């Protein structure tokens with residue numbers, strides 16, 4: 001919609017104003033690592049921190065946990081009455097979301113909101129959230145969004161996009177909500193100059209070049225076909241060898257959408273139902289009644305993840321259920337780099 | 346406010362019919378809830394405090410107010426269900442999935458091939474077809490159980506035999522002293538000279554995975570067309586609405602795109618069963 005500039009000096013004032021009306025979530029440093037966190041009285045709001053946090057790549061925790069907590073109550077029956085789950089109506093703003101996490105949200109949109117049945121909890125969390133996304137001026141070794149045709153700057157879903165530039169921040173309002181948030185909360189925004197805009201363009205082309213250097217081998221345009229035809233059990237088994245089966249990769253993945261409905265008894269009166277994060281690497285994931293298991297061996301389950309993300313999801317939606325965020329191998333104790341497998345397949 | 350698809354409604358067990366030593370039919374009163382299903386769709390049944398499992402109603406879709414489910418005791422949820430008395434409450438969600446496209450069966454010969462408790466969903470289909478029996482050229486019911494004791498719906502099967510245009514044939518894997526019928530796996534019933542127009546026939550199959558596999562192979566050998574072979578796919582399920590990922594089978598979510606898929610739809614999937 002429009003481009004604005006806010007100086008570094010005015011940034012914290014603006015954030016404070018947002019905090020009066022909204023719950024604010026933004027990336028915060030903890031011992032050199034970045035986490036999406038709610039802004040409360042305790043975590044410091046220094047412009048210095050914000051500037052550096054915004055220039056970093058995506059935080060360690062996946063954005064999905066703000067839309068679908070690892071254990072979410074979704075109903076139940078107690079004394080034959082439906083358990084009502086109250087919705088939190090506090091409006092909130094998430095700042096500093098990177099394109100890879102936006103892509104994760106897009107995958108979840110397809111899974112939870114686009115079909116015949118909609119998840120009312122996910123829908124509610126989306127509706128109370130304003131998203132202020134940010135560029136990635138310095139992609140790191142773990143980043144490979146470019147291999148999946150994604151850019152190191154926001155392309156979708158955002159209300160506002162921020163880019164840290166010399167002396168301040170470039171704001172681009174994308175939605176009406178985003179535009180209102182800029183013009184109504186602070187008088188210190190001014191129209192962006194041609195120089196500001198040119199600087200952002202330069203930041204973006206630098207980031208793209210850097211990504212190309214990090215990831216020199218591109219993926220086949222027929223990746224899904226390669227995955228389909230890679231039927232040799234050996235291949236998957238070998239790549240899965242160093243896996244310690246902690247399944248951290250799937251839980252931390254911003255696109256992984258699997259869950260399990262899990263009931264907790266309430267005395268003898270009934271039960272509450274929870275939607276909990278699940279992962280296709282678990283042995284019992286596909287097991288059917290009586291114990292038969294179509295993916296009894298770990299190699300089969302390992303391969304299933306690739307089928308899901310790069311084949312089945314892709315065939316249906318024409319984009320991959322992977323955003324190249326690199327979290328899965330950043331956490332991997334067995335040092336399994338998904339890029340290596342995607343290139344070799 | 347959109348509906349919460351994870352929320353079950355209560356239902357009351359009003360009758361329990363002992364079909365075999367480990368299969369029972371549970372008759373549920375829906376307590377006036379606005380609930381109806383079509384043959385082929387399934388529901389998620391909650392045993393309070395234990396969990397949920399998917400089952401296909403075995404009763405006629407046009408009967409409102411109550412539904413029946415014929416259930417085999419195999420594990421956690423079903424074992425607990427078998428401990429519940431008449432009068433106990435359970436939860437149900439659904440119906441989910443797609444119905445059988447029975448309008449495509451009109452004017453054709455329909456083969457219903459069932460194994461074990463797999464006859465349950467097929468009974469619902471058969472009862473739906475029975476509402477307009479004259480519309481179908483002929484219905485063959487071919488059913489196999491492990492032993493004579495494991496045959497479900499004994500009484501109804503013998504009644505269905507007498508219906509015009511319906512033929513019923515049974516087999517058991519292991520006979521006992523009193524058994525005078527056929528012995529062998531259910532696929533032997535497909536060696537039937539009366540199945541002579543197979544390229545035009547409809548086959549509807551439900552049973553354990555091994556039977557689905559060899560049943561399909563034999564049907565294809567006999568000349569059935571892939572798009573006319575309807576297979577009930579048993580996959581692990583949780584949400585029932587295409588969101589949780591559990592029932593993935595190739596490009597399909599069996600809960601949403603199935604649970605009945607044709608062989609034509611799944612023939613390129615590695616190990617579909």
Ligand SMILES: Cc1cc2nc3c(=O)[nH]c(=O)nc-3n(C[C@H](O)[C@H](O)[C@H](O)COP(=O)(O)OP(=O)(O)OC[C@H]3O[C@@H](n4cnc5c(N)ncnc54)[C@H](O)[C@@H]3O)c2cc1C
Nearest residue numbers: 284287288289290398399400401416417420421422423604
């Ligand atoms: C569409 C459909 C229709 C069906 N219709 C019928 C029918 O009409 N009649 C019938 O008898 N059967 C039917 N079935 C099969 C029925 O759903 C299973 O027999 C039933 O789910 C068994 O439940 P259980 O808890 O007793 O068995 P279990 O073997 O205890 O477990 C069932 C499921 O829970 C999972 N599980 C168990 N323990 C764990 C754990 N610790 N952690 C994570 N997961 C676990 C298993 O992987 C398995 O998928 C149908 C299945 C489908 C998919």
Ligand code: SF4
Nearest residue numbers: 253322323325326328
């Ligand atoms: S698979 Fe790995 S790289 Fe891809 S989105 Fe998930 S965590 Fe990120």
Ligand code: SF4
Nearest residue numbers: 057058100136143145
């Ligand atoms: S993967 Fe791409 S979008 Fe994600 S943090 Fe790295 S550079 Fe940014």
Ligand code: FES
Nearest residue numbers: 583585589590600
């Ligand atoms: S049961 Fe959840 S996707 Fe099918």
